[in-house]
Amino acid sequence: MIGVERERRGERGAGGDWRAPCGTAPAPDGPLGADAVLLGFARSLRAAGVAVSAERVHAFLRAVAVLRPGVRADVYWAGRLTLCGDRDDLERYERVFAAYFGTDRDPARAARAAVPLPRLRPVVRDAPGGPPAEPAEGEREGPPVASLASSVEILRHRDVAVLDPAERAQVRRLLAAFALRGQTRRTARRRPARRGEVDPHRTVRDMLRLGGEPALLRRHARTERPRRVVLLVDVSGSMGPYADALLRFAHAAVRGRRTEVFTIGTRLTRVTRELSHRDPDLAMAAVAEAVPDWRGGTRLGELLREFLDRWGQRGMARGAVVVLLSDGWERGDPRLLAAQMRRLHRLAHRVIWANPRKARPGYAPLAAGMAAALPSVDAFVEGHSLAALERLAAVVRGAEPPAAADVREGS
Incomplete structure (x- = not known):
């Protein structure tokens, strides 16, 4: 779309070449063009809890096409004006924009400080194959938004176990910009509403206040609130390459205030309080001190029974969305794990299992623990990459998993 708009404005000459002025960058060639970059940014916003609808994304793409796709300020303001629906979305937008397009602490200030530049114009060069011209002295060159974010879009789909330290x-x-909310449910409480059932008490009170004269019918509707989310994160030796990313995902989820997090390995440890630190690094340090069984063995059946006896049966798992993030390796009796999974399935509203190894080619749930647990799992999803965790967050909110047929595979 963006390339078509550029050609429509006459920004590419016949037989010539065009060069972006300072602060701009052309959209990368290939499948990861500018549209793919911007759509990836919209997906990241949706994962952070911003209600990004298809209409808003379409308006965002059109706004960027009219402006300058390679300028940080234009992309920032186009997205802020089209993708944010209320004041609560602004903080999330700032956080996601800084993480996706760069590391500026204040993207709004950086965007406002950008120098206004003219539109792209075709420039015919004498030697098309020569090196690009150097910017003039004193000119400010902004970060190339499209080329920078295209690497982020590729990074979203890579396995976190094979990333280098910079990645x-x-x-x-x-x-850190994620947000996790459980599937909404209707509560017994009611609130005044324009539509819904007639509220007889408020209607009669209005009539009495008017001396028995007819009054407008007052209505009410049931309120909705997100279900509690319980995360059980496997920190055993086989999950070592994924534990840090999964715990950081849990740290972002704890901001929802209706999320509980436990680590499982050879012991069951509740780490919700440790993950409540606003700073992710401080939270990870607190978890490292609280968890005594890093990179140990796995006793899923026994620890799940301990969780249900101590926490779940008392109400934490009742009606909640329970997510197990584990590869399914079990040193104990698989029959015990199967029995406890059936017990958990009766208590919870939904049981989701995220396995980082599910994305590997030729994977089949042949491990004894995984095969024993699958019959009691409502959704079996991947958990190896950033994009997989975004899909997991959507499933927790109530969406169907990408391949629902795989849920009962191997049962």
Whole structure:
């Protein structure tokens, strides 16, 4: 779309070449063009809890096409004006924009400080194959938004176990912008509403206040609130390459205030309080001190029974969305795990299992623990990459998993 708009404005000459002025960058060629970059940014916003609808995304793409896709200020303001629906979305937008397009602490100030530049114009060069011209002295060259974010879009789909330290740091910044909310449910409480059932008490009170004269019918509707989310994160040795990313995902989820997090390995440890630190690094340090069984064995059946006896049966798992983030390796009796999974399935509203190894080619749930647990799992999803965790967050909110047929595979 953006390339078509550029050609429509006559920004590419016949037989010539065009060069972006300072602060701009052309959209990368290939499948990851400018549209793919901007759509990836919209997906990251949706994962952070911003209600980004298809209409808003379409308006965002059109706004960027009219402006300058390679300028940080234009992309920032186009997205802020089209993708944010209320004041609560602004903080999330700032956080996601900084993580996706760069590391500026204040994207709004950086965008306002950008120098206004003319539109792209065709420039015919004498030697098309020569090196690009150097910017003039004193000119400010802004960050190339499209080329920078295209690497982020590729990074979203890469397995976190094979990332280098720089890529891991970038993934951590993106994970810090996540938001996790459970599927909504209707409560018994009611609130005044324009539509819904007639509220007889308020209607009669209005009539009495008017001396028995007819009054407008007052109505009410049931309120909705998100279900509690319980995360059980496997920190055993086989999950070592994924534990940090999954715990940072859990740290972002704890901001929802209706999320509980436990680590499982050889012991069951509740780490909700440790993950309540606003700073992700401080939260990870607190978890490292609280969890005594890092990179140990796995006793899923026994620990799940301990969780249900101590926490779940008392109400934490009742009606909640329970997510197990584990590869399914079990050193104990698989029959015990199967029995406890059936017990959990009767208590919880929905049981989701995220396995980082599910994305590997030729994977089949042949491990004894995984095969024993699958019959009691409502959704079996991947958990190896940033994009997979975004899909997991959507499933927790109530969306169907990408391949629902795989849920009962191997049962």
